[in-house]
Amino acid sequence: MANWDRIFHRGNVEDRRAMGPAAIGGISLTGVALLVVVNLLMGGDLGDVLTQLQRVPIQTQQTNATQEFEGEDTYEVFASTVLGSNNDTWSNIFTKMNKTYTPPKLVLFRQATESGCGLSTSQVGPHYCPHDQTIYIDETFFDELSRRFGAQGGDVAEAYVLAHEVGHHVQNQLGTLESRDNEESVLVELQADCFAGVWANSIKDTGVLLPNEIEEAMDAAAAVGDDRIQQKAGGYISQERWTHGSSQQRVEHFTRGFERGTISACDATN
Numbered sequence: 001m002a003n004w005d006r007i008f009h010r011g012n013v014e015d016r017r018a019m020g021p022a023a024i025g026g027i028s029l030t031g032v033a034l035l036v037v038v039n040l041l042m043g044g045d046l047g048d049v050l051t052q053l054q055r056v057p058i059q060t061q062q063t064n065a066t067q068e069f070e071g072e073d074t075y076e077v078f079a080s081t082v083l084g085s086n087n088d089t090w091s092n093i094f095t096k097m098n099k100t101y102t103p104p105k106l107v108l109f110r111q112a113t114e115s116g117c118g119l120s121t122s123q124v125g126p127h128y129c130p131h132d133q134t135i136y137i138d139e140t141f142f143d144e145l146s147r148r149f150g151a152q153g154g155d156v157a158e159a160y161v162l163a164h165e166v167g168h169h170v171q172n173q174l175g176t177l178e179s180r181d182n183e184e185s186v187l188v189e190l191q192a193d194c195f196a197g198v199w200a201n202s203i204k205d206t207g208v209l210l211p212n213e214i215e216e217a218m219d220a221a222a223a224v225g226d227d228r229i230q231q232k233a234g235g236y237i238s239q240e241r242w243t244h245g246s247s248q249q250r251v252e253h254f255t256r257g258f259e260r261g262t263i264s265a266c267d268a269t270n
Contacts, residue, residue: 002156004081006208011083015076016109075139079106082159083135086166089202093263094173104169105134106162126161128168130177135165151223152216156209160196160217160254167195182243189244190253193221194266197257204258214258221254222247 087103094101107113112121116132126137142158145151171177171188179185200214225247244250256265 002159002210002213003208004078004155006206007081007085007203009084009088010080011087011103011106013076013080013083013106013108015072016107016113019109019113076108078155078158079108079137079139079162082162083166085203085208086163086199089199090166090170092202093198097263099173101170102133102173104128104166105132107134107136109136109138110140111138126165128165128172130168130172133169133172135162135169137162137165145220145223149223152219154213154216156213156216157220160200160220163196163199164192166199167192170195185243186245186249190249191266193245193250193253194257195263197254197259198261198263198266200254200258201261218251218254221250225250 083104083106087101091101091103107115107120109120110122112119113136114120115129115134115136117129120127120129120136122138122141125141126135128135139158142151142153142161145157146153151157168177168188171192176191177188179188196217200209200217203209204214224244226242226244245253253266259265
């Protein structure tokens, strides 16, 4: 466990985990999950699903988890701390670039919730919505990451995922987030991995990370490589359908940011 208590700034976190979805535009969560699976099996991608569900209203209801999530729990404190540390890193970098960094918001949820991009579901995994400049995370995703994709897990691995999403926020502020095809999407995702490495570099000499803990982040990056996911899903690897890059590419770009610690190291054309 990293020494997160050495970080004192906190990010803006909204905890919606006590709010469970009743129905989403008349579609049950089972229906949403089925739509995701069918779309992917038919050769589409997750962007197609999000486009279909964008702007669909969602109605939520209070669940039995209300008492469980009263006040701040350890995960909310952890997420807020990691977000605050990322904000410090990027605020300093933007200042050196004579730019102003506006911190993102983080929403913790379970199963599904509303976002500025329409529907946010657990099936999509952690993601960033540029329309409301907000990151959406269902932390149960990390259990799936270990169970289905063999990631070793750990708090530093989870911090890497959050830092990757903050990387998309940085891209949004720099005007480099938009991608028009799979090849451009891969470049955008690899740059966000590199940006996550830049953040990790900013805390490596502060006593936050224990020896070898950074390997948790590299393991998580490898676990969510397109080739690893395709292999786990059915054994057939199709580079033409990659949207995030291979396991090797993702680890290499995170490592580049971590070792160099500069935004210039993450030029998407390199």
